[in-house]
Amino acid sequence: MSLKKQIHQQYKIAVQDKIDVFQDMISALTIDAQNDAKGSAGDKHETALAMMHLEQEKLNYKLKELLEQRAVLDKIDSAREHKVVALGSVVKTNQLWLFVASALPKITIDGITIFAVSPSAPLATQIMGHQVGHTFDINGKKYTIERVE
Template sequence: MSFKERVVAHYNQQIQDKIDVFRDMISALTEDSKNDAKGSAGDKHETALSMMHIEQEKLNYKLQEFLESKTIFSNIDFNRISDKVVVGSLVQANENYFLISIALSKISIDGKTVFGISPQSPLAIKMLGNCIGFNFEINGSNYQIKQIVS
């Protein structure tokens, strides 16, 4: 498996793990509210149920965000080979690597730091459409595209 394939697989798993965590949390809250409904009555009970419902709505919203992210990530062609930076490219700029896909957390694979960045991010905007050797500046830092990993 190539470095880029490992990066994509790692991010894909990271997204799926988040989805699983949110589903588990929602399921646990649902179970708690069912159990609480059996044995309680009064204002405290209503407040507790209301708080659980609010928390469940927040978790459902987060779950939906990650499901949408997974859909977007899954629809990106990471196998596209181009001499220019495109969505789906893994780009080495200076010492760091940037997967142009969706905003994702920093990871380390084979001792290399990788950031998942959105095509709308200022960094991606500077890189998109450019080739190896392209120099640019962002927030006072100078960057050079050293390679587009295939």
């Protein structure tokens, strides 16, 4: 399996795992709220329900973000080779490896650390549409694109 396919697959699994966790947490909160509503009354009860509702809203927001990230990953065809940097490209520079998809935590595959960046991130905007040999500066460091997949 190509490095690009491995990167894509690992990110898809990581995002899906997080989606599953958040869906479980939201379900547990819903059940807790229903159980609490059956047996309590008064100010403490109302405060507890309000706190659960706030927590559920936060979890729903995070879940929405994760679903958006999964949608971006689902659009990527990891078999497609790129000549210029675009959504789904794996880019090797003289100093780091990038996966242009969505802002996700870095991963390591076969000793290579890969940083996933959104196409709209400042670093990605420096490389989008460019090919091997393109040089650019970020925070005073000079980078050169050495490979695009």
